[in-house]
Amino acid sequence: KKYPQTNTGRRVTMRPLFETTVGDYRGSLNLLLAAVLCVLLIACANVANLQLARALARGREIAVRAALGASRWVIARQLLVESTLLAVIGAAAGVLLTAWCMDAILALTPSKLPRFHEARIDFHVLAFTTFAGLLAGVLVGVWPAWRISNNESISLALHEAGGRSASDGPRSHRMRSGLVITQVALAIVLLAGAGLTLKSFWHAQNAPLGFDPQEVVNFEISLPDAKYKTNEQKDAFWTQLLQRIQNLPGVDAAAISANSPFDDNEWDSGFHVTGTPPIPPGQKPPAEISAVSPDYFRVMGMPILRGRGFGPEDLPGEKGHSRSIIIDESFAQKYFARKDPIGQHIDDNDSTDEHAPPMTIIGVVPRTRNEAPGEFNTESLHMVEEYLLASQAPQTQNQLHVRTKLRDIGPLVAAVKREVRALDPDQPIGQITTMDQAIALSLATRRLTMVLLAAFAVLALVLASVGLYGVMALTVTQRTRELGIRMALGAERTNIFKLVLGQGMTLMGIGIAIGLIGAVAAGRALMSLLYNVGAIDAAAVITAVSALVAVALIACCVPARRATRVDPIVALRAE
Numbered sequence: 415k416k417y418p419q420t421n422t423g424r425r426v427t428m429r430p431l432f433e434t435t436v437g438d439y440r441g442s443l444n445l446l447l448a449a450v451l452c453v454l455l456i457a458c459a460n461v462a463n464l465q466l467a468r469a470l471a472r473g474r475e476i477a478v479r480a481a482l483g484a485s486r487w488v489i490a491r492q493l494l495v496e497s498t499l500l501a502v503i504g505a506a507a508g509v510l511l512t513a514w515c516m517d518a519i520l521a522l523t524p525s526k527l528p529r530f531h532e533a534r535i536d537f538h539v540l541a542f543t544t545f546a547g548l549l550a551g552v553l554v555g556v557w558p559a560w561r562i563s564n565n566e567s568i569s570l571a572l573h574e575a576g577g578r579s580a581s582d583g584p585r586s587h588r589m590r591s592g593l594v595i596t597q598v599a600l601a602i603v604l605l606a607g608a609g610l611t612l613k614s615f616w617h618a619q620n621a622p623l624g625f626d627p628q629e630v631v632n633f634e635i636s637l638p639d640a641k642y643k644t645n646e647q648k649d650a651f652w653t654q655l656l657q658r659i660q661n662l663p664g665v666d667a668a669a670i671s672a673n674s675p676f677d678d679n680e681w682d683s684g685f686h687v688t689g690t691p692p693i694p695p696g697q698k699p700p701a702e703i704s705a706v707s708p709d710y711f712r713v714m715g716m717p718i719l720r721g722r723g724f725g726p727e728d729l730p731g732e733k734g735h736s737r738s739i740i741i742d743e744s745f746a747q748k749y750f751a752r753k754d755p756i757g758q759h760i761d762d763n764d765s766t767d768e769h770a771p772p773m774t775i776i777g778v779v780p781r782t783r784n785e786a787p788g789e790f791n792t793e794s795l796h797m798v799e800e801y802l803l804a805s806q807a808p809q810t811q812n813q814l815h816v817r818t819k820l821r822d823i824g825p826l827v828a829a830v831k832r833e834v835r836a837l838d839p840d841q842p843i844g845q846i847t848t849m850d851q852a853i854a855l856s857l858a859t860r861r862l863t864m865v866l867l868a869a870f871a872v873l874a875l876v877l878a879s880v881g882l883y884g885v886m887a888l889t890v891t892q893r894t895r896e897l898g899i900r901m902a903l904g905a906e907r908t909n910i911f912k913l914v915l916g917q918g919m920t921l922m923g924i925g926i927a928i929g930l931i932g933a934v935a936a937g938r939a940l941m942s943l944l945y946n947v948g949a950i951d952a953a954a955v956i957t958a959v960s961a962l963v964a965v966a967l968i969a970c971c972v973p974a975r976r977a978t979r980v981d982p983i984v985a986l987r988a989e
Contacts, residue, residue, distance in 0.1 A: 441943050442863045449607070449870040452600045454550065456874050459593040460881040461554045465497055466590065467888045490560060497555025498548060505547030509535060523862055557589065587889075591921055594878075594885050598925025598966070599932055601871075601878040602958055606933035608871035609954025610940060610947055611864045617946040618857055624742075624782035625675065626715025627849035629666075631823055633814040633830055634677070634844030641840075648808035651837060655814070656707060658833040664820040669710035672809040673703060675784045676852040679811075682797060687749050688759035688772050701745070702784065702799040705807045711740075711779060713817045719743060721756040721777035724803050728776065737806055739773040744781045745798035760800075773802075815849075823848070863943070875965055878925075883969040886918045890973045894980055902982035914977045918970030926959055933958070 469476070476489055513535055520533075635655075642648045652670050659668040673681040684698030693699075708724040711717075721740075728738035739760060746755045759772040782799065804812070820826055827846055834841050847855070890897070897910055937949030 439859065442859060445607075445863060445940065445943060446866055446870075449604060449867055452604050453870050453874050453877070454546070456597045456600050456877045456881070458550055458553050459597050460877050460884070461497070461500070462557055463590050463593055463881060463884055463888075465493070465554060466557070467884070469493060494552065494555040498551030501551030501554060502544070502547040505543050505550075509540065509543055523858075590885050590888075594882050594921050595925040595928065597874075597878040597881045598922055598962065599929035601874040601962060602926055602929025603932040603936050604867070604871040604874045605958030605961060606929075606954050607936050607940060608864070608868045609957050610937055610944055610951055611860075611867050613951060613954060614944040614947045615857070615860050615864045618860055621783060621946070623675070623853075624716065624780040627853055628715075629817055629819055630713065630715075630849040631816045631818060631826065632674075632677070632845075632847050632849060632852060633816070633827075634846070635812055635814055635834070635841070636844060637810040637841065639810055641838075642810060645808045648810060649805050652707070652804060652808065652812065654837055655833065656709075658836070659814065659816060659830060660709075662826070662829050662833070664818050664826055666817045666819065667709050667713045668814065668816045669707045669713040670804055670812040670814055671707070671710055672705040672804070672807075672812050673784070674706075674813045674815065675714075675782055676849070676856050677813050683800075685760050685800070688761045700797055702797045703802060704799065705802045705804045705809055705812075707804045710801075710815070713815045714782075715817075716779050716782070719778045719780060720746070720754070721775070723777055728803055729805060737771065737773045738776045738803060740777040740779055740801040741775055742779055742781045742799040742801075745800065746778050748798060860945075875961060878962070879965045879969040882918060882922065882966055883972060885921075886914065886970055886973040887976075889917065890914060890977045893977075897977055897980045898982040901980065907978040910978050910980075911974045914974035915970050918966070918974070922963070922966045922970075926962065930955065930959075 480486075480489065516533075516535070637648060637651060642651065656668055656670065659665060673679050681703045682700045683703050685701050686693055686698055706724075708728075711723050724738065724740070741755060749755075750758060755775050755778060758775045760775065761772040779801070814830070816826065816830065818826055831843055834843055901907070901910065933955060934950055937944075937951070941949055
């Protein structure tokens, strides 16, 4: 309201400090939390089936206790306490394993992830783990306790006390099969999700950059405002520094830039193309601004697609002298699709003096990627990019880029520090990285998410296979008499093998079908975290299904082969 000429149409967004600090990582953290819950559910279903099998094996003991007067609640309470104790012991083992692996997990964590390196196993972690262990123990033990303590199961156990093996009814068999199907479905969701994140990371890592990051070393230098108050002082420091650096041994070229690729800085400005209809204040389209020295494009390996790069003739002149600007190809395609942009003018640019003359477009360069692919950056905002000559808008904070073929950059770093101290003994140098390291750091969060999700997926695959094996082994044990009778009546061992294997693969097939539906839903939920990958990816789905089928076949073949070794005489004698 106070400055309508310049601020009309602008708005201020207020965010809590916590949201500003960790909000960008909320999606990745929620994804990992969902993966942990899936693995926990698979483990609970697995242990519930094992607990039921153990309870069935103790059927006669429980039946005798019931016959001697033990109530259903007493029997169920004992089984619940046993399962809860087992879960708490498992949780304690998990805490010890986490403490042992903590350094490895932190080593995988990007340094820019806020406060993650402050994570420690403290009272809150122990309290949450204890609660999760108790909850898991109750979830695991409720169904076996209820199932084995009802009157029908006790009567069946007493009936079989004459020497037959323990068994259960079709309802329990369906419940066990349902738990296996659930495990398989969740495993498919995790495997498909891991496949999507893996493919997304591959695309992000191999996305075109628009420049050549090889053999480029970056030095972050920030001049104090109190010492460098005028543009002339800033420009003199950077000009002298570049002259010194370019004369160092092993340096092919050197340049400075403000708002360079992967430097975590942002500088955008509204603009107006001369000759187009006027734009109301506050509604001018934004452009990403970079202030660079003349050799910047050479250092970064960026070809000039049209026109030319910056030269001595582009240095700022007297007031009224036309200044030069270079745009990227997305700018040229969007605003000069039907004419040559070279020689066109841009005026009313918010990044410079409002009374400055129009800027003349002298060149077009490739579109560059300034942040990690998929991040909330100029790419997602569809911003075009402009390059100003650094002397047109001298900055206190710049990146010094040095192209060198030296394999060991240690002597180069020492030489650059020496030259900076020669110009200003009190001037420090900030972060020093190669451009390859800067790119890798920008992808570190994606890499961590991919590695952890892949680990959870593999764990889910193992747990689901163990669960399938356990159910099939229990089924073979309970059907020993039936299988013996079949073989006594002439059934071939091959037929018995196919019968047991088919039952296991049927459960797996149903689980995969349900899991694929869940994988599609999970893929849609992951869209904001994926780069250049759709919610349904054939390669990820086929890989997930193939991996599960291969492991499930092994898990089913072992009980099926054991079923073919049933001795009909022994089975009939037991009968």
